[in-house]
Amino acid sequence: MVQDAFQQKKEHILAEIKSSSLDLSPKGTIDELCFPIMNLINSHMDMVTTSSCSGRLSVFVEGNKVHDKEIKTGGKGEGGKWLFVTHDREQVKSWFEKLEEPVSFQPDYNPGYMDASTRYILYKYEPFILHVKCRDFRSASALFNTAMSCGFRESGIGSNNIVALRVNIKLDVPIGYLNELTSKLVFFVDSKYIELMDHITLGKFTENENKMQELYKKIEAHILKAPLETPKDLDKVETKEERRERKIKEGLLRQKMVRSQDTQN
Template sequence: MSDGFTLRKKAILIALNSDTPDKSPKGYVDEPLLPLIMLVNSHKDYVTTSSCSGRICTYLEGLNESSAIELKQQQRSEPQEDSNHNTDRRSKDKEEEEEEEEEEEEEEAQIAAGYAENTSLAAVEAAKRAKGGQWLYVSHESIVITPEQDSRDQHWIIDTLFGSEAHRVVLMEDAMGDRTADMAKAQLVYFKFEPMILHIEAATPTAAKTFLNHSLFSGYRNSGILPSAKRTMLAIRSTLKIDAPIAYIPSTASSAHAATTTLTSMNTIVEPEPKIHLIVSLSYLRLLIEMSNDKFRMNTAQMSRFEKRLTEHLKEESDKSAKKGDQGEWEDKDARRERKRREGLLKQQEAAKARARVPKQEEMLTEQPIPSSPQDKQIEQ
């Protein structure tokens, strides 16, 4: 175990026990995960670095890279009211270079976030393209559907999933024209169900493999060891996931709105916000909600099984020195029980053989004549 791991674990545990909000949007650990996090952190070889107990959310992605470039060119081509904007071209170039450096740093951070969430190439590319996305709705619990909601129209779904942006939503039935036109460049809105995810740092690669095995046996088939040169990191994930596009903002509308927004401070021009066009029906959104509620129940049951397995195995593995096998290798619970059973049988057999040898030795002593000494021979003569 390295000193770096020990120090990082100590700092994380201090932060978890403090009242200061963490860096997550919620600011604190999800309550359903607390028992599992405490269990993992009680083991000397592991510490949790981030977690989520599961969530239903809608997400408006940011402008893709091509739209951002078009918008930047459009802004540069607009006439400026400041007559001195070309007086210092070197200063302008320097500002552009600084902006590009900031964009590169932001892109690197987004790529790292993509690896943390999903190590697939597609996820990394999606992280690279994202420019200022927006969470419209996030819930770490299932969505309760009341009888009152069932009895009236389903527009409550729009209010729930789109939150403060619900007034911008255009129903699929009310949309005009070809909805598929230009959607490749549009900002999409995604409905997501994301199951429990747990990021863990392990003290050694061997410890990471042991934890990974427990995770896979507990049903977290999408788990793995993350690539890192400095730390041994694990991502514990299941396949209980929904990720479906449900709406979009046309690229022309979003670019025009962004451009007028940048000019608002100078020209005081206020343009109406671009509409969010649904590409699915309300009944389909209702289906997604019900499917997510079912997956929430499956997610909770899976977490319970995982906690039970870790309780049985990790606590016993915390003192591995008492569990060495005949060749010095580490044993799991079943292997140790089998070894102890064999050792007990062997001891019983050896004890039985020892008891069987004792009567034979006594019998041999009674049958053999006692040899006479020279003194006895002289007395007989």
């Protein structure tokens, strides 16, 4: 029997997941905490996971914000770099000891020295995210609605019926800056403040893991054990008019989901 395009794509992705080759993420491998929910979703015939992150702490130096004498926002590229990244909660309290570059403390800094071009050192906690390619919009909608029902309100459906499962458990705080004159890293917080941030982050890790478990149970109960009803005329070939009406309905549903997300944000 000839496989359809989705099944061929799914088998290719699953082969990559099982491969020992490094992926394109900074870590290079899939986080262990992601495997249970990935395996659950991949057991569904109409879904396959494409990328994931179980949640991580990172300390990041922004890239150059000045381009052609104009100041850009964000500055993630052009010299931006990670000082530290971990997906392991056990490494949170010891991250400062693992820095390869020297950092000086200057808690009595003068904010007047900062401007829009300042390249900040950001202390970031980013929660679980999982992208899932679905066979069709119906299965994508089922996964999206299930995620929304258990608090994953940053989720959405993108092109090609790819669902991004996201939860808002973020932390993004400037703790220092790059001195452009000396190329030195400077913290304008003290060690006690870093201890506080680490304590908050550990709480974020716990909350994130709890939400992952809740999502797992919801998907298992509402999608795997209660599969979508199959229309009796599923094998019937759509007419052009029927396909047009279905696409209109799907488009209106997408717009409704987008408006709902915008309202919640």
